[in-house]
Amino acid sequence: MTMTVATIVGARPQFVKAAMVIRALKTSRAEIAHHLIHTGQHYDHEMSGAFFKELDLPAPDLNLGIGGGTHGQMTGLMLVELERVLEVLQPGWVLVYGDTDSTLAGALAASKLHVPLAHVEAGLRSFNRTMPEELNRVLTDHASDVLLCPTRTAVSNLEREGLLERTRLVGDVMYDAALHHRNRLSLSALDDLGVVPRSYFLATCHRAENTDNPDRLRSVVGALTMVAQLAPVLFPLHPRTRRRLDEFEISIPTGVTILQPLPYVSMLSLESNAVAILTDSGGVQKEAYFLGVPCITMRSETEWKETIETGWNTLVDTDPKRIFEAAGRIERVRTLPRPPLYGNGDAASKIVATLITLSAERE
Numbered sequence: 001m002t003m004t005v006a007t008i009v010g011a012r013p014q015f016v017k018a019a020m021v022i023r024a025l026k027t028s029r030a031e032i033a034h035h036l037i038h039t040g041q042h043y044d045h046e047m048s049g050a051f052f053k054e055l056d057l058p059a060p061d062l063n064l065g066i067g068g069g070t071h072g073q074m075t076g077l078m079l080v081e082l083e084r085v086l087e088v089l090q091p092g093w094v095l096v097y098g099d100t101d102s103t104l105a106g107a108l109a110a111s112k113l114h115v116p117l118a119h120v121e122a123g124l125r126s127f128n129r130t131m132p133e134e135l136n137r138v139l140t141d142h143a144s145d146v147l148l149c150p151t152r153t154a155v156s157n158l159e160r161e162g163l164l165e166r167t168r169l170v171g172d173v174m175y176d177a178a179l180h181h182r183n184r185l186s187l188s189a190l191d192d193l194g195v196v197p198r199s200y201f202l203a204t205c206h207r208a209e210n211t212d213n214p215d216r217l218r219s220v221v222g223a224l225t226m227v228a229q230l231a232p233v234l235f236p237l238h239p240r241t242r243r244r245l246d247e248f249e250i251s252i253p254t255g256v257t258i259l260q261p262l263p264y265v266s267m268l269s270l271e272s273n274a275v276a277i278l279t280d281s282g283g284v285q286k287e288a289y290f291l292g293v294p295c296i297t298m299r300s301e302t303e304w305k306e307t308i309e310t311g312w313n314t315l316v317d318t319d320p321k322r323i324f325e326a327a328g329r330i331e332r333v334r335t336l337p338r339p340p341l342y343g344n345g346d347a348a349s350k351i352v353a354t355l356i357t358l359s360a361e362r363e
Contacts, residue, residue, distance in 0.1 A: 006095070006115075008105075009097060093355050099136045116145045117144045200274060201232070217245070235256050
């Protein structure tokens with residue numbers, strides 16, 4: 001009997017994760033029909049179209065074209081459209097990823113239609129309910145039929161919430177992706193920018209808590225100004241961040257080089273050769289750990305607490321002084337052990353096997 005899976009994505013990190021699971025679905029010996037639904041949450045070419053091509057993702061079966069607007073507007077519009085789509089497809093499983101508005105909308109649509117729902121990257125908690133991402137991930141976990149966890153910490157979080165019975169530890173599909181693409185990493189991205197390995201810091205900033213608050217965004221830019229005294233800072237700029245810098249009339253100082261959003265492999269290449277990475281991105285924190293590069297996280301908390309516990313990730317919020325001090329201690333970090341935290345690189349195949357097994361049990 002054919003198992004039908006509908007994958008719902010909308011943001012760049014989800015494309016990376018979904019690419020690995022879709023590859024595993026295609027290579028499975030089971031009969032699987034797959035439908036890829038793009039909500040349109042990331043809708044420009046750099047943030048969406050280029051990623052599909054680079055990751056060898058199939059063109060979406062449907063692009064809802066819902067991008068821009070408030071969290072409520074986007075989630076509501078997505079929910080309406082996804083409900084219509086799922087009523088037509090009648091899939092055996094809906095797969096959602098991470099913690100975006102697309103994730104929550106997909107989870108709500110599936111659960112209200114009583115379509116079995118699987119959440120990839122389940123169990124993450126920052127314990128900060130003011131973050132939209134935290135609400136999205138908590139609500140999605142409690143709506144899901146199976147919770148596919150990347151780490152033992154995630155499993156423990158779900159156990160405390162009474163969800164252990166639905167939980168499976170599979171590993172991290174972003175680690176799968178990093179291993180799959182590591183042979184494609186090159187120095188060409190560095191050559192294009194005129195830098196050499198270990199001669200620069202790499203920075204990213206995109207979360208609403210930082211970009212939509214002018215004081216916090218000024219602190220981030222001020223911190224990068226100070227860090228640039230140690231080494232040049234490369235700063236790929238998210239579209240939201242670019243808009244806010246213009247809106248708040250915040251100037252980028254000398255020593256900080258603004259870049260366009262980068263393709264996945266180019267970004268990995270820059271990450272792997274940086275002195276250290278400064279970020280507010282959950283995915284970039286993990287990639288830094290995968291690649292053995294120290295990370296400085298410009299947030300007050302993180303859902304990837306294991307990276308903090310190992311010492312490879314330093315939590316500094318947006319205080320320029322703390323960020324600068326952390327940047328000056330980076331070489332000590334490179335001497336620390338880096339234990340495996342995210343599985344063996346086979347998370348995608350474990351996810352597919354779990355769905356097949358659970359489908360068979362339902363028949």
